[in-house]
Amino acid sequence: MQKSMEKRLESAGWRVGDAADFLELTDEETAFVELKLALADYLRDIRVKHGWTQTYVARVISSSQSRVAKMEAADPSVTVDLLVKSLLALGASRLEVGRVIARAA
Amino acid sequence: MQKSMEKRLESAGWRVGDAADFLELTDEETAFVELKLALADYLRDIRVKHGWTQTYVARVISSSQSRVAKMEAADPSVTVDLLVKSLLALGASRLEVGRVIARAA
DNA sequence: TGACAGTATGTCAGGTCTGATATAACTTGA
DNA sequence: TCAAGTTATATCAGACCTGACATACTGTCA
Numbered sequence: 001m002q003k004s005m006e007k008r009l010e011s012a013g014w015r016v017g018d019a020a021d022f023l024e025l026t027d028e029e030t031a032f033v034e035l036k037l038a039l040a041d042y043l044r045d046i047r048v049k050h051g052w053t054q055t056y057v058a059r060v061i062s063s064s065q066s067r068v069a070k071m072e073a074a075d076p077s078v079t080v081d082l083l084v085k086s087l088l089a090l091g092a093s094r095l096e097v098g099r100v101i102a103r104a105a
Numbered sequence: 106m107q108k109s110m111e112k113r114l115e116s117a118g119w120r121v122g123d124a125a126d127f128l129e130l131t132d133e134e135t136a137f138v139e140l141k142l143a144l145a146d147y148l149r150d151i152r153v154k155h156g157w158t159q160t161y162v163a164r165v166i167s168s169s170q171s172r173v174a175k176m177e178a179a180d181p182s183v184t185v186d187l188l189v190k191s192l193l194a195l196g197a198s199r200l201e202v203g204r205v206i207a208r209a210a
Numbered sequence: 211t212g213a214c215a216g217t218a219t220g221t222c223a224g225g226t227c228t229g230a231t232a233t234a235a236c237t238t239g240a
Numbered sequence: 241t242c243a244a245g246t247t248a249t250a251t252c253a254g255a256c257c258t259g260a261c262a263t264a265c266t267g268t269c270a
Contacts, residue, residue, distance in 0.1 A: 065218095067260090079257065080184075080186045081257095084137065094206060098207025102202070158245085168229060169230055171248075172230090
């Protein structure tokens, strides 16, 4: 695993220390977090591409600015459900969502 | 929308009546439910293909038989998170999950 | 430097989801 | 038909997630 990914995982609220510590994450857990990170990144991409603020996005998806920030950070308190619903609310298609998830890790 | 899909949505706990009632479901909501149904169907496919019982799957994913049944029925009380985690626990890859979601509605 | 817009982080009450349990319904073979 | 195996449905306490709010941080412009 690359350092950059470890950093993302850490800031996403997952402890990633030395090799021994890292073994605490099973393959499934890693896959799940990466999947969440992919959705989170995509959410930010869409927002930035359109020049929207987190506050604006929050209004569109009936949430709050702070939660949008947490979503983009793939915070552990954010579910895949919320990410997917948000993406759909912002106009992304089911096909798009699937492709984002399927993108090679 | 086909009758068969309306039936799936209904049994998944979503009210689908006449045309007017149907309008209560927004496009996003429909896309989200269909996404869940796709994951649910895939979970059942994997299980049946391997000849596993719901009880066995429950043990593998550290859950209960009743919840596996609800998952396969795409019950409203089941989240996408749970479906995705379960699929990953059963050996499905992130790529596979993405493809299932992306499959044309 | 200050003021401002935007983003990040911490907290929490209320609502939702989860595994577990009980039990009903369905299938299949003898 | 009965019994055993499997799946479906109902319920609930405890765990978790959510939007909202407060506040801190960051960048930018004058």
